[in-house]
Amino acid sequence: MLVVVAFVACLGLAWWQWTRFESTDGTGQNLGYALQWPAFAAFVVYAYRRFVVLESDPEEVAKLDPATRGATEIRPDVLPPRPAARTGAVDKVDEVDDDASPEDRAHAEYNRYLSELARRDAR
Structure with missing residues (x-):
């Protein structure tokens, strides 16, 4: 239910920003917001779908576990060498x-x- 409310709210805000853009005092900022709100609505749906998949499919959860992927070794030539320790007085x-x-x-x-x-x- 919350996902539907958030989705409809995002689309409503997009419509509102579009009408503000089309008005006589509308700016490019209103157009930007009108284009961003549908992206937020799509993200709400994507996040909910991903949550449902992770809740119901243990194989998907196992793919995200760092222990199953193993340690990632950094090649020695990636980082610069450490400076040698100075000795002497x-x-x-x-x-x-x-x-x-x-x-x-x-x-x-x-x-x-x-x-x-x-x-x-x-x-």
Whole structure:
């Protein structure tokens, strides 16, 4: 019953928006809504039908279960490689080449500043 009411309401709203579009102050927005409401009505019917099928057919429910499909493995070449872990003293990590960008230089300077603060707190 709810599906019928929702279907009729959507079609009624589509008709109302169509009449608003045809009026003298109608806009393209009214036309857009007039075309969208029938799609909503169709979706209500589709969703109800799908619900009924899933309630009555266990094979359809089994198709949706991720366990029956198995795990999906991601190929190693899909994701970019992780950066290698940096090792060494804190001062060597912050060294920057002469041709580094200004952002890299600022980042290295900030890291040196944080390292100095950490050393002061350790004393």
